[in-house]
Amino acid sequence: MGTHIIKMPDIGEGIVEVELVAWRVQPGDQITEDQIVADVMTDKATVEIPSPVHGKVLALGGEAGQLMAVGSELVRIEVEGDAAAAAPTPAAAPATRAPAPVAAAARPAAPPPASRSPTERAIASPSVRRRAWELGVDIQQVLPSGIGGRVMHEDLEAHAARHGTSSPAQPIAARAAPLAARDGEEAIKIVGLRRKIAQKMAESKRRIPHFTYVEEIDVTELELLRARLNAQHAATRGKLTVLPLLVRAIVNALRDFPQINARLDDEQGVVTRYGAVHLGVAAQTPAGLMVPVLRHAETHDLWSCAAEIARLAEAARSGKATRDELSGSTITLTSLGALGGIMSTPVINHPEVAIVGVNRIVERPMMRQGAVVGRQMMNLSSSFDHRVVDGQHAAEFIQAIRGMLECPATLFVD
Structure with a gap:
């Protein structure tokens, strides 16, 4: 041998x-x-x-x-x-x-399922363990496919499909069991994509003096327009979220603020401004945060923009996004949807100089013409590189976006 x-x-x-x-x-x-x-x-x-x-x-x-x-x-x-x-x-x-910008790093492809010794404790997130309990599946018997032998949600579903499930567990609220102390620790090494995310975030915060500006926007009229467009065209063109309308507002506003659609090489001391808007759209995936890029956002109408955002997000989540689809953004848009809170302090995707963050839409009582009325309100929480973007210009940029979103007909006026 x-x-x-x-x-x-x-x-x-x-x-x-x-x-x-x-x-x-x-x-x-x-x-x-x-x-x-x-x-x-x-x-x-x-x-x-x-x-x-x-x-x-x-x-x-x-x-x-x-x-x-x-x-x-x-x-x-x-x-x-x-x-x-x-x-x-x-x-x-x-x-x-492809690399995975995380703010910009790549998702490693999941390894094929690997066996686990009987005494080795399954590695899984709390949500996966909860799902296994709901299915009545012994998580120790599930073959993992995640990085480092981690059990993923899809592993549970595949195991349940092959072996079946036991009777669903009794809902927690219906159980009459004494409360028990919870002990134990789980040390998880930061490797792969999680390490790249950590490094990228640290680099952005260390190198970029962030300036965050928060503004509330009345999106009542925008939501009425979106509902009307969906009622008329959703069956043939697809359903619109608020993101394509926000993308249109960002693209329009950047024509007057070219210093915001830019990247800074701080080692060479050079700011490059771009005519094309290559918009990074932050997407949460099972492997971590990725930023697929909507190229030439200025060329998309509302429906093609919505379709491309959906395609890119799915490619990122499935690990099929290409290198070109995960690099080269000039400004980033990030949203947590319904989890967006009332404000946030988004971290700039280095070497860009700006990121626009979307918070959730809520109905609040507002004064209009002396009367209290319910209005749909949404905050934008946006961060800027203060070395390149002055505070006044950052505020004017967001106010330009606000003006278009509050009077949505202006979105379509050149």
Whole structure:
């Protein structure tokens, strides 16, 4: 028998070390040629490392979350024959996937389900554990597909489809059980996309002097217009949310505030202003926050804008967004929808200089012409890079958006 060593490949672009995100194999596993053995991540892409040989895994060269140098030993494999090979995996072999801007990093593709020893505690979020309890599924029996062996919601559904569920658990409110103390701790290593998100957020807050401006907007007329458009066209063109109308207002306002549709290279001291509006639309995914890009937002009508936002969000959630779809934004729009609260302090997507945040719409009593009436109100919470955007210009930009949203007919006047 011989030994083959897979070394960390040279991925190019001057990269000297990469992060080991997840193992797809364990010592003792029999593997085949071209089987993926590990996922690694650079600043720009997630890379799958395949095995060039058949054999048995003898040893792994690191732990998930570890930074490994190019050329270091990744996997040691026992192979048939006398010739021992110690060569790096060819640089062209790994398959790269798109980066995930997080504010801008990429989602690693989920590894295939892996077995778990009977004594090893399942790794899962509280919502997944709750769902397993509702289904009557023993989470220890569910094969995980998430990074680091994490059980995902889809793993539960697949397990339930294959094996069925027990009788639904009795609702919590109906149980008459004594309250019990909860003990235990769970240490979760920050690796892969979560590490990239953390690094990107820290970089943005460290390098950018944020200035946040909050303004309330009466969107009653806008909501009436949206309801009318949906009643007339939803069946044939699709349903509109408030986002396409807000995108239209941002695009129109940026014509008078080009310094806000920009990116700052603070190392070179150069601000680049853009004519095209490549709008990043922050999307929450199972793997974390991603920012797919609505390219040339200025060319979209309301329905094509809505359709493209929906397509990009689904591509991000499913991990199918391309590198081009996840990079190159010039300004970002972020919204938590119904969870949007009354205000927020959004973090700028470095190296952009502005981000517009949408808070939820609520009906509140307002004074109009001396009478108290119910109006649909929404706050915009927006942050700006104070090195590039003066406070007055930031306020004027948001007031321009407010004017169009409160009188929606002006959205369609050039």
